[in-house]
Amino acid sequence: MTLDWTERFQGTAALPRAVRDRLIDVARIIHLEEGAQVFGPANVPDSLFFLYDGRIRVSQSSDTGREITLYRVDAGESCVLTTACMLAEEAYNAEGVAETEVTAVVLPKPAFDRLVTEEEAFRKFVFNAYSKRLIDLLRVVDDVAFGHMDVRLAERLLALAGDVKEIPATHQQLASELGTAREVVSRVLSDFQKREMIAQSRGRIALIDKKALKILASSK
Amino acid sequence: MTLDWTERFQGTAALPRAVRDRLIDVARIIHLEEGAQVFGPANVPDSLFFLYDGRIRVSQSSDTGREITLYRVDAGESCVLTTACMLAEEAYNAEGVAETEVTAVVLPKPAFDRLVTEEEAFRKFVFNAYSKRLIDLLRVVDDVAFGHMDVRLAERLLALAGDVKEIPATHQQLASELGTAREVVSRVLSDFQKREMIAQSRGRIALIDKKALKILASSK
DNA sequence: CATGTTAGGTGACAAAGTCACTGAAGAGGT
DNA sequence: ACCTCTTCAGTGACTTTGTCACCTAACATG
Incomplete structure (x- = not known):
């Protein structure tokens, strides 16, 4: 080579x-x-x-x-x-x-x-x-x-997604990104889901409202 | 020079x-x-x-x-x-x-x-x-x-003390060392006090049981 | 001694981490 | 198709840490 x-x-x-x-x-x-x-x-x-x-x-x-x-x-x-x-x-x-x-x-x-x-x-x-x-x-x-979990997770989701809208990642993997526990990620994600910013399926997360995530990611 | x-x-x-x-x-x-x-x-x-x-x-x-x-x-x-x-x-x-x-x-x-x-x-x-x-x-x-507050604080107290046993520091200063809030430092210190590891007065902390602090600092 | 400032204490609550356990989704074999 | 095993995710109870509002104590100064 x-x-x-x-x-x-x-x-x-x-x-x-x-x-x-x-x-x-x-x-x-x-x-x-x-x-x-x-x-x-x-x-x-x-x-x-x-x-x-x-x-x-x-x-x-x-x-x-x-x-x-x-x-x-x-x-x-x-x-x-x-x-x-x-x-x-x-x-x-x-x-x-x-x-x-x-x-x-x-x-x-x-x-x-x-x-x-x-x-x-x-x-x-x-x-x-x-x-x-x-x-x-x-x-x-x-x-x-100093960061808050929801903000950090929103940031990370956007970064991992790049241009596409679906991320192949388990809650555990996201927890390992952020240095937290899986349960914490699960909690925050289910909150995001309630607020209709994402949709979840086993091992994948779809960002259905990137705009809202961006607003969240640049706050607090 | x-x-x-x-x-x-x-x-x-x-x-x-x-x-x-x-x-x-x-x-x-x-x-x-x-x-x-x-x-x-x-x-x-x-x-x-x-x-x-x-x-x-x-x-x-x-x-x-x-x-x-x-x-x-x-x-x-x-x-x-x-x-x-x-x-x-x-x-x-x-x-x-x-x-x-x-x-x-x-x-x-x-x-x-x-x-x-x-x-x-x-x-x-x-x-x-x-x-x-x-x-x-x-x-x-x-x-x-990943660290726990009590362990981190014990470590820091020992480090700041060096050879002597009294540290001139306010709770706020210790909080700024560790990236936490003053109230948290106050809580942990009053716990240390109850356990007779330290004694406090305004702006100073006396390490009266360094051995116990060391044990704590190297645990968890 | 009066007064202002800074240090520290407290209680209530929110956010995050821990623990133990449950059920659901998929993978692979038969 | 069905069963089984493994991995992934959800949940509730509890602990620790962070936040907020407010209070009291200690010292500094005139």
Whole structure:
């Protein structure tokens, strides 16, 4: 696969051709199937991932069985948490799981170090990635600490739906998105249903009044 | 102040003499008094801070008046959130406030870029700083999303106390540490008092049974 | 000592998390 | 088609946390 994959990489600091060519020399391309764990407590990586295609969900779980989505890594982004992971000796319970089939560029640490040293564009790309994640996490903290469940759930439903109107998701999955319990999601959803904003069937939710959801999502 | 201040800077990548000398050329040293805002929504910095002495508290506040401490920047550390701040156009509501009198080294962005480019030790220092903060935030998310109030408060009391046994803090200040409401702190503290773990007086809390607090802090 | 300000207490209620249990929907085999 | 197993969702009771309104206590100042 000698494609021009670095064109995929976005951000203020898209990688110019010179850097891309160098990357191709040192990088390895891997495929992961849906559901595969990219990294986790029992699986500390020694390389850096740059996502060419697919999506990775990064989450944190409690020892009481609850879970929360921290952010998603999309095509063109890198997963800097693995870097932090490598540097920090501490054990912590974040994990990344491939949400779709994934094609990623894997850069061994020495190669990463060299590129960071020698290529300004690459360095900017990496700094950008760090900053983006920091800000993602600030948003999560804000949400969890100060947000209301109904608002957060409405937001998430809209985000997961995108352009379509039906979402394939169980209550448990939504609870894991938001870091809450299934029962709580069930309660809020049945409220949404009463107010005719959604319709439910086993494992799917239809957003029948997106407008109302949007109003709710941007309130409180 | 031509002191050897870079000796203060810690981490896996302590800065060697060569880098320190270069830093001194380009850096400006500033003093801030206790309570001064280092950065904030209305005060987006265009420079990077390296803390020589003192402590900065970085917090996030909701629009409903609640607040949570994200982490503290101690002597020898840098505040990378300002970097993220600069890169991200988004407005967000994190702010840094000097908790003590502060002496900091200020590096204008161009100088920062140059150093990052040319000095490996400096680059490592910065990457380390980013990683540390990411992990700090993971911890905050974990706490807020899954932690119990009594445990979190016990932890915080012990952390704030350090070696001594009395803490000068109001219930409101503790609430702002944990991202909760004053009434909640009052309730939990009065419970601690009933269980004879602490003693209270206006604006101060005495930890009279640290052992019990420690047990509580490492449970659930 | 009078007065204003800030810290802390209280009770009632709402929102969210926990627990134990129930029934319903679908998948797979026969 | 029917039975069975598993997963998903609904429910009620209860606990914890957050919110609101209001009150009292402690200190600071003139």
